[in-house]
Amino acid sequence: MKEPEVTFELALEHGLIKEEWEKILKILGRTPTFTELGIFSVMWSEHCSYKNSIAQLKTLPRSGGRLLVAAGEENAGLIDIGDDLAVAFKIESHNHPSAVEPYQGAATGVGGIMRDIFTMGARPIASLNSLRFGSLKDSRTRYLFDGVVRGIGDYGNSFGVPTVAGEVYFDESYQGNPLVNAMAVGIVNKKHVTSAIAKGVGNPVMIVGSSTGRDGIHGATFASEEISEKSESKRPSVQVGDPFTEKLLLEATLEIIKNGWLIGIQDMGAAGISCSTSEMSAKGKSGMKINLDKVPLREDGMTAYEIMLSESQERMLCCVKKGYEEKVKAVFEKWDLNCEIIGEVTDDGLLHIDYQGERKATIPAFELVLGGGAPVYIREQKEPEYLKHTRNFNFQSLPQPKNIKDTFLKVFSSPNIVSKQWVYHQYDTMVRTNTIVGPGCDAAVIYIKGTSKALSMKTDCNSRYVYLNPKEGTKIAVAECARNIVCSGGIPLGVTNCLNFGNPYKPEVYWQFAQAIAGMGEACRKFDTPVTGGNVSFYNESPDTAVYPTPTIGMVGLVEDLNHITTSYFKDEGDVIYLIGEDNEDLGGSEYLKIIHNIVSGNCPEIDLDKEKKLQQTILSLIRNGFIKSAHDISEGGIVSALAECCIINQEKPIGCEVEIPVKSRIDFSLFSESQSRIIISISNSKQKDFEVKLQETVIPFSKLGLVRGKSMIIKNLFEVPMEELSDIYFNTIPRIMSGE
Amino acid sequence: MNPKFGIVVFPGSNCDHDAYYALKKINNYDAEFLWHKDTDLKNSDVIILPGGFSYGDYLRTGAIARFSPIINSVIGFAEKGGIVMGVCNGFQILLEAGLLPGVMLNNISLKFVCKDVFLSVENYDTIFTNHIPSKKLLKIPVAHGEGNYFADEQTLSELERNKQILFRYVSSSGIADEASNPNGSVMNIAGLINKRGNVMGLMPHPERCCDSVLGNTDGNFIFKSIARNIIN
Numbered sequence: 001m002k003e004p005e006v007t008f009e010l011a012l013e014h015g016l017i018k019e020e021w022e023k024i025l026k027i028l029g030r031t032p033t034f035t036e037l038g039i040f041s042v043m044w045s046e047h048c049s050y051k052n053s054i055a056q057l058k059t060l061p062r063s064g065g066r067l068l069v070a071a072g073e074e075n076a077g078l079i080d081i082g083d084d085l086a087v088a089f090k091i092e093s094h095n096h097p098s099a100v101e102p103y104q105g106a107a108t109g110v111g112g113i114m115r116d117i118f119t120m121g122a123r124p125i126a127s128l129n130s131l132r133f134g135s136l137k138d139s140r141t142r143y144l145f146d147g148v149v150r151g152i153g154d155y156g157n158s159f160g161v162p163t164v165a166g167e168v169y170f171d172e173s174y175q176g177n178p179l180v181n182a183m184a185v186g187i188v189n190k191k192h193v194t195s196a197i198a199k200g201v202g203n204p205v206m207i208v209g210s211s212t213g214r215d216g217i218h219g220a221t222f223a224s225e226e227i228s229e230k231s232e233s234k235r236p237s238v239q240v241g242d243p244f245t246e247k248l249l250l251e252a253t254l255e256i257i258k259n260g261w262l263i264g265i266q267d268m269g270a271a272g273i274s275c276s277t278s279e280m281s282a283k284g285k286s287g288m289k290i291n292l293d294k295v296p297l298r299e300d301g302m303t304a305y306e307i308m309l310s311e312s313q314e315r316m317l318c319c320v321k322k323g324y325e326e327k328v329k330a331v332f333e334k335w336d337l338n339c340e341i342i343g344e345v346t347d348d349g350l351l352h353i354d355y356q357g358e359r360k361a362t363i364p365a366f367e368l369v370l371g372g373g374a375p376v377y378i379r380e381q382k383e384p385e386y387l388k389h390t391r392n393f394n395f396q397s398l399p400q401p402k403n404i405k406d407t408f409l410k411v412f413s414s415p416n417i418v419s420k421q422w423v424y425h426q427y428d429t430m431v432r433t434n435t436i437v438g439p440g441c442d443a444a445v446i447y448i449k450g451t452s453k454a455l456s457m458k459t460d461c462n463s464r465y466v467y468l469n470p471k472e473g474t475k476i477a478v479a480e481c482a483r484n485i486v487c488s489g490g491i492p493l494g495v496t497n498c499l500n501f502g503n504p505y506k507p508e509v510y511w512q513f514a515q516a517i518a519g520m521g522e523a524c525r526k527f528d529t530p531v532t533g534g535n536v537s538f539y540n541e542s543p544d545t546a547v548y549p550t551p552t553i554g555m556v557g558l559v560e561d562l563n564h565i566t567t568s569y570f571k572d573e574g575d576v577i578y579l580i581g582e583d584n585e586d587l588g589g590s591e592y593l594k595i596i597h598n599i600v601s602g603n604c605p606e607i608d609l610d611k612e613k614k615l616q617q618t619i620l621s622l623i624r625n626g627f628i629k630s631a632h633d634i635s636e637g638g639i640v641s642a643l644a645e646c647c648i649i650n651q652e653k654p655i656g657c658e659v660e661i662p663v664k665s666r667i668d669f670s671l672f673s674e675s676q677s678r679i680i681i682s683i684s685n686s687k688q689k690d691f692e693v694k695l696q697e698t699v700i701p702f703s704k705l706g707l708v709r710g711k712s713m714i715i716k717n718l719f720e721v722p723m724e725e726l727s728d729i730y731f732n733t734i735p736r737i738m739s740g741e
Numbered sequence: 742m743n744p745k746f747g748i749v750v751f752p753g754s755n756c757d758h759d760a761y762y763a764l765k766k767i768n769n770y771d772a773e774f775l776w777h778k779d780t781d782l783k784n785s786d787v788i789i790l791p792g793g794f795s796y797g798d799y800l801r802t803g804a805i806a807r808f809s810p811i812i813n814s815v816i817g818f819a820e821k822g823g824i825v826m827g828v829c830n831g832f833q834i835l836l837e838a839g840l841l842p843g844v845m846l847n848n849i850s851l852k853f854v855c856k857d858v859f860l861s862v863e864n865y866d867t868i869f870t871n872h873i874p875s876k877k878l879l880k881i882p883v884a885h886g887e888g889n890y891f892a893d894e895q896t897l898s899e900l901e902r903n904k905q906i907l908f909r910y911v912s913s914s915g916i917a918d919e920a921s922n923p924n925g926s927v928m929n930i931a932g933l934i935n936k937r938g939n940v941m942g943l944m945p946h947p948e949r950c951c952d953s954v955l956g957n958t959d960g961n962f963i964f965k966s967i968a969r970n971i972i973n
Contacts, residue, residue: 150852158753243794243797247753436955
């Protein structure tokens with residue numbers, strides 16, 4: 001097949017811009033070959049190069065705490081947890097593939113993030129996710145929702161890693177462009193930590209795992225443009241997942257890492273062989289000579305261009321210590337996997353690509369990668385117009401609800417509040433037998449076998465808040481994630497982020513992005529949770545407009561003693577319920593405003609990071625001193641929704657409560673306010689006095705709400721709802737919608 | 742003597758290490774992995790076929806594992822009266838291998854399901870159940886996409902007559918109703934034994950509830966029953 005002539009027009013079709021084309025000509029000192037053009041276009045795509053985001057990302061706290069490698073340096077972040085162990089974790093988006101092919105898009109999202117973890121030498125121990133869709137009333141949304149959940153489930157279930165926590169939101173803003181963010185957490189003995197590096201002249205370079213096909217070509221480029229009516233034709237850009245092969249790849253990889261036969265290893269995700277060869281070489285300040293004839297192919301007649309750009313899943317690139325090739329091959333053969341030497345490390349800094357007796361590409365590896373020659377842009381910023389209106393929203397103009405009980409039941413029935421059991425019952429949440437607290441509580445808690453510790457983990461972001469105030473809203477996302485970790489008994493350790501935004505060439509989008517990063521940096525510094533890495537997904541736009549800016553936070557915390565593990569739900573009759581923190585009647589962006597009044601407006605709730613930190617320290621100290629029987633953070637749906645959850649989350653033993661909720665200016669405001677830095681706790685009656693003394697020593701406001709008792713939730717002077725009714729709403733709303741009732 | 746459990750590892754098994762941990766670390770029994778390409782059962786007293794997705798299970802579950810080299814040895818072992826226990830995918834493999842009667846269909850919901858279920862013990866007079874306290878319901882999780890057990894009328898009446906139905910899905914108060922059946926299994930069947938009483942398959946995962954750290958040890962009643970029968 002004759003290759004097309006490489007021209008500026010062809011470069012434009014590849015998504016490159018004029019100044020990038022000129023830069024390529026300058027780097028090479030000549031016109032690139034067709035294969036080279038393909039390599040540059042994927043490596044300099046937004047997805048691989050972070051060209052429009054890296055300048056902002058560098059302002060985040062990327063070291064400190066117990067961080068072992070700085071953000072972006074390796075496949076995933078790494079944090080010391082003692083006992084010679086480290087935890088590796090990372091979150092990544094698979095939004096665009098999931099929009100056109102939900103099942104495979106989501107499945108390969110899970111597969112990709114898992115490989116990032118085990119290429120560090122870590123065994124994956126848990127999977128999390130953060131999912132956003134349009135309104136569930138829409139049949140396309142239900143199709144996407146169902147497909148994404150099955151894709152995540154089928155991949156993780158077969159791969160044998162429990163899916164333990166996450167979040168699912170529904171909002172019209174995500175109608176044409178759902179967000180699918182997958183996070184993985186792994187554990188590694190510090191001496192087995194492995195790097196994504198190639199060095200040492202003459203060391204062999206091997207491709208292992210699946211054979212290479214035409215699937216996913218230009219996936220990275222597809223991810224770097226807006227979704228449109230034409231996107232359906234991009235279905236071939238979506239990769240196909242094979243969790244069985246990945247499971248074999250995991251076992252084989254960990255085996256060769258443990259034996260010390262590797263120099264380095266990298267997953268082949270976006271941009272496939274192009275990305276792994278150039279990044280590993282650039283990191284080792286070396287080069288590579290690659291012969292594509294050696295790459296196991298699953299299709300006939302593939303060109304060098306196609307092989308270099310294929311995003312076939314379940315493949316990795318290994319740089320092996322010379323002399324250990326046969327040993328490495330024997331391990332992969334034992335697991336019935338391909339393992340071929342495709343080249344060797346050189347010291348000229350160049351990527352030489354040969355195929356069928358021809359030199360197809362010669363590119364300096366450093367020029368292709370982020371931190372090297374990849375372009376870096378700082379885009380124009382402009383505050384969006386809509387904020388002028390939303391900030392000035394007059395809450396007093398809202399009509400008072402006539403029937404407060406009906407209003408509560410309606411808010412509580414929101415798909416954003418009710419249980420996501422329909423989702424997580426399709427996930428294996430228990431395999432590996434470490435799940436102490438699974439989905440449904442504030443954060444998941446995963447046992448670390450052989451120690452007396454556990455990890456707690458969560459993903460979080462209320463994107464309506466971020467839409468209304470990108471900086472403060474992002475602070476809230478970090479604060480809420482940390483609060484959830486603390487409520488489960490853990491100390492927050494670090495953050496991974498998945499930044500889902502619109503088109504960065506729109507000044508309003510870029511302003512949102514920069515503001516969000518500023519807020520995230522401030523909050524992460526306050527909680528001493530460095531950002532260990534993550535992923536940026538721009539171009540999340542569907543027909544009319546950008547999605548809500550959604551900087552998803554994934555956080556991991558350490559539970560230092562299993563006795564500290566705390567769950568959200570009420571335990572025993574007679575326990576006393578307290579509210580820690582106080583209400584400021586924050587209704588902006590609330591679920592109440594959206595569900596009852598169909599309005600997304602106002603400012604996001606106020607967040608005072610100093611107060612938040614004191615609150616978290618206090619709660620953790622109370623947990624460690626054995627005061628607290630349950631702790632649940634107040635979020636969407638306000639205090640009354642949180643109380644209802646405390647009553648019924650434990651399906652085996654629902655238990656009622658009798659409480660009085662302090663009312664400030666209006667009943668609806670007080671019940672549904674989403675003021676931050678608030679936690680509902682319950683304690684044993686006998687500890688009441690000591691507890692109050694202890695809390696008075698701090699400056700944290702608190703109030704006694706009432707008692708755990710009976711078979712209804714009684715909000716004194718207002719209404720009463722029996723447990724059966726609450727449980728029916730909470731656990732059956734989504735199943736009813738999905739079965740078409 | 743300390744009983745020895747051989748745990749078969751197929752490519753795609755993912756509950757093999759969980760079974761090993763439950764047997765070796767929690768109970769201090771001997772336990773060893775057996776590779777699917779081998780045929781040596783290494784003098785095991787009990788063979789465990791663990792849960793997972795053997796060979797990816799892209800065809801019918803267990804359909805390929807049934808042809809692996811080790812399965813011939815397992816069949817021979819069972820025919821001589823050796824104790825074999827299949828959990829989840831292991832149960833599916835036992836059905837495919839003809840060591841237990843019936844077949845597994847997709848869950849009636851057509852969805853994977855993972856949650857705790859309650860099981861009634863239908864026959865206490867077996868080596869798998871005779872040390873379970875009488876009338877105790879076991880709370881054990883299921884995690885499968887194809888756990889909808891089916892057999893023809895004649896097979897079912899034979900199973901009943903021979904007391905081969907070992908576990909049924911029940912409510913927390915012990916009623917075998919539709920609401921407590923997680924997958925649509927005929928007669929709420931969760932686990933079976935063969936006529937001879939030495940081969941058992943069950944969909945729920947007892948190895949997932951042996952460690953007190955996880956808050957539930959009901960699964961261990963089954964392993965302890967097996968072990969005590971070997972010791973005696």
